[in-house]
Amino acid sequence: MNFKTYIEATGKRAVQLAMIADQVSKDSGVTIAVAPQFTDLKSVTEAVEIPVFGQHIDPIKPGAYTGHILAEAVKAAGASGTLLNHSERRIKISEIEEALSLARVSDLATLVCTDTPGVSAAVASLNPDMIAIEPPDLIGTGVAVSKARPELITNAIKRIRSVNNSVDILCGAGVSTAEDVGKALELGTQGVLVSSSVVKGPNPGQLLENMTDEILRSK
Amino acid sequence: MNFKTYIEATGKRAVQLAMIADQVSKDSGVTIAVAPQFTDLKSVTEAVEIPVFGQHIDPIKPGAYTGHILAEAVKAAGASGTLLNHSERRIKISEIEEALSLARVSDLATLVCTDTPGVSAAVASLNPDMIAIEPPDLIGTGVAVSKARPELITNAIKRIRSVNNSVDILCGAGVSTAEDVGKALELGTQGVLVSSSVVKGPNPGQLLENMTDEILRSK
Amino acid sequence: MNFKTYIEATGKRAVQLAMIADQVSKDSGVTIAVAPQFTDLKSVTEAVEIPVFGQHIDPIKPGAYTGHILAEAVKAAGASGTLLNHSERRIKISEIEEALSLARVSDLATLVCTDTPGVSAAVASLNPDMIAIEPPDLIGTGVAVSKARPELITNAIKRIRSVNNSVDILCGAGVSTAEDVGKALELGTQGVLVSSSVVKGPNPGQLLENMTDEILRSK
Amino acid sequence: MNFKTYIEATGKRAVQLAMIADQVSKDSGVTIAVAPQFTDLKSVTEAVEIPVFGQHIDPIKPGAYTGHILAEAVKAAGASGTLLNHSERRIKISEIEEALSLARVSDLATLVCTDTPGVSAAVASLNPDMIAIEPPDLIGTGVAVSKARPELITNAIKRIRSVNNSVDILCGAGVSTAEDVGKALELGTQGVLVSSSVVKGPNPGQLLENMTDEILRSK
Secondary structure (H helix, E strand, O other): OEOOEOHHHOOHHHHHHHHHHHHHHHHHOOOOOEEOOHHHHHHHHHHOOOOEEEOOOOOOOOEOOOOOOOHHHHHHOOOOEEEEOOOOOOOEHHHHHHHHHHHHHOOOEEEEEEOOHHHHHHHHOOOOOEEEEOOOOOOOOOOOOOOOOOHHHHHHHHHHHHHOOOOEEEEOOOOOOHHHHHHHHHOOOOEEOOOHHHHOOOOHHHHHHHHHHHHHHHO | OEOOEOHHHOOHHHHHHHHHHHHHHHHHOOOOOEEOOHHHHHHHHHHOOOOEEEOOOOOOOOEOOOOOOOHHHHHHOOOOEEEEOOOOOOOEHHHHHHHHHHHHHOOOEEEEEEOOHHHHHHHHOOOOOEEEEOOOOOOOOOOOOOOOOOHHHHHHHHHHHHHOOOOEEEEOOOOOOHHHHHHHHHOOOOEEOOOHHHHOOOOHHHHHHHHHHHHHHHO | OEOOEOHHHOOHHHHHHHHHHHHHHHHHOOOOOEEOOHHHHHHHHHHOOOOEEEOOOOOOOOEOOOOOOOHHHHHHOOOOEEEEOOOOOOOEHHHHHHHHHHHHHOOOEEEEEEOOHHHHHHHHOOOOOEEEEOOOOOOOOOOOOOOOOOHHHHHHHHHHHHHOOOOEEEEOOOOOOHHHHHHHHHOOOOEEOOOHHHHOOOOHHHHHHHHHHHHHHHO | OEOOEOHHHOOHHHHHHHHHHHHHHHHHOOOOOEEOOHHHHHHHHHHOOOOEEEOOOOOOOOEOOOOOOOHHHHHHOOOOEEEEOOOOOOOEHHHHHHHHHHHHHOOOEEEEEEOOHHHHHHHHOOOOOEEEEOOOOOOOOOOOOOOOOOHHHHHHHHHHHHHOOOOEEEEOOOOOOHHHHHHHHHOOOOEEOOOHHHHOOOOHHHHHHHHHHHHHHHO
8 A cells, every 4th residue: 555645644644544554454464565754654653563665765875865766765764665657756777677676685575666568568577576557548547457458458468478478567557446356366466565544444344354355355 | 964775774773873863963963854765754753852854755745655654654653853855765746745734744854955056946945944055066976075275065055045045055965074073063054964974973972062062072 | 929839830830920020129129039959940040130049058068968058059950049047947056157157158138947936046146137927826827917917026025126127037938928928017017028928829920010009009 | 770869870870871881882782771860850861762761759749748759750850760769768667668659650650768688578569660779788888798797688589589479670879990890790689779879970971881890790
């Protein structure tokens, strides 16, 4: 679950939201990871046991890089992984490779966001731990993956599998209901990346429960 | 004191370094602010009483900005100010103005870095709280401001004062010894911005003491 | 007149459009400059006598900068000036200063675009030849400067004049009719920066004539 | 041959240099393409018969993109192809895919630069016409590919061929003599991408002749 820079997931509210996810994960047995802002990483990792991810790291080693995000610092704050190349924070292909390498050195799991089937295959050839496919047609348009053309996801999966058999694939857009989660799994993904529907919704705990129920049903 | 992304100032070592600065500041009565990485902001603000600054904020309001730095989040982590436009993290002029406005809304003091006299004057017209002049000839070249041509600083001060009488002016490059601090004050600045000389030096506490002694002597 | 990357102003159509502007300028005696794409600069400068501007230059000297825009190359193509920091091609404040310096060396006139009063004053302190104010409320919203709150322009002019008495000031947004041109001049600007209304309009020559008539009337 | 923004390959000197390459190509029967600056594209394409490439295109369609490079405009200037993602002009992976698609629509051949084996494979999965491998260890360090560790190139070729059998592969760094050209072909590349050694050398025509001789010998 990506906290983005929503005010509903900033500071104390980031810790509260992470604790809700922690509880749902423990109750259901379904893995839920949270990705709060950098400033909240330490408070969140101290409050929960589920995996905590950074939202980005820069392709830099320790040094004179004021205002940048160092893999070692994300790790020192207790995170166990990081997002990379989110549609709101795209980086260059050489930077993705360098950041993947730096994340591995700091023992951070990596989840790289992609958009089209071609870009998904390109990223898959760099061997990240996870890929979250965010088809442009599904991002922020309110179009549910359960109702949109399923080939947007299945084509990307096919292209990824042609170069990489082991990477975990998530559906990263068009998921806002339990029904969408079920559809994403049915299409062949191993999970989903959610954000505003939970973070800004009226009852994050209830929605997460509905989603984990759907995941258990789908297995 | 800018911690940059030096490994000597990451995680627990960021807290230790901030505590040293805190002690020197209390002993000397001289104001010292520290600017750790975002991931260390909360731990540092909980450990010290001196002002803590972020190293950067993005010109964004709460929302869908994965991997970005929100003024409200920096404030929620306990910081009382932020650097902006550091030579290692330059932003556009419209972004500086927007970030200054957002910082004010979040009650964060602002320190904007500049390089030439012209850019210093341009930034001064946007009314930040502080400006740190980093003449390109002095950045990372090991050239001490005490030995370089003093007009690099005095010209910038003159241009700044032609448009802004109240902004505090710091010397942001070429400062690595107590002698450099004295020279910077003599040239008409109100303080200095230091980094590697202290952070990566053999004895940060001793160097900070020497610098604050020099500041007290200069008054 | 900014040709942007409109297909109606690309290749041969760039030359045709520039020739229309050339004719209207000669007939009316009103100065009209055109800013075609880099690839069309040479053909356009060979076809017309009015001033031809580049749309941007990079803050670089001759050297290893593949894919960048060199001031000397823009000059060699026959241009007499360049736009800088257009809202669609923002650059950093240090880059604006460096580009202004490089343009002067290559004897290119400079027109820097700005948005708010604060940014306009900041840029004015760098002494460009011209500033085009593009208030965010007027850009691409179809709001005519003649109908919008006039203080958007007058406040920017006031801030610019507080630091710079000689720079020419243009109104760079919300101008699509002769009436808008008249209003812009009335507010205290020395001219306007137009684009889509002429480039993509049904009759560029007629609209330019109406605008130059209005300028002559306003004098 | 990449003209970069060298002053020796700007304006009239770009045309002269292209004419030298044109003559060597005709005399030897070896294909040589030239990539001058955008402002020189039209003059160069009018003066020579060899393929002329742009140095970059932006991932944009015709529209409001002041200061950007439109595929249609590069084509209209007579170019038959474009470089993409040069080490001096890196773009994001999604932008590479979009630019490749736009280049195809405008009937421009594509040559994408890459650095490591991983990035080379990633780009290869996007199906450009050509890839130029620029191993970081060979870029601008004066290290000849003929003397450096050959696995820098052969590993990249192996990774590329694992996902793409048809793309042409060029050696894009460490090539400044005829001997380097021979070594590059021997390692399994189909050609080379040269720049400063020819552009800034004392006798471009002679060096190009030596290089084409070496290519003919290697066949």
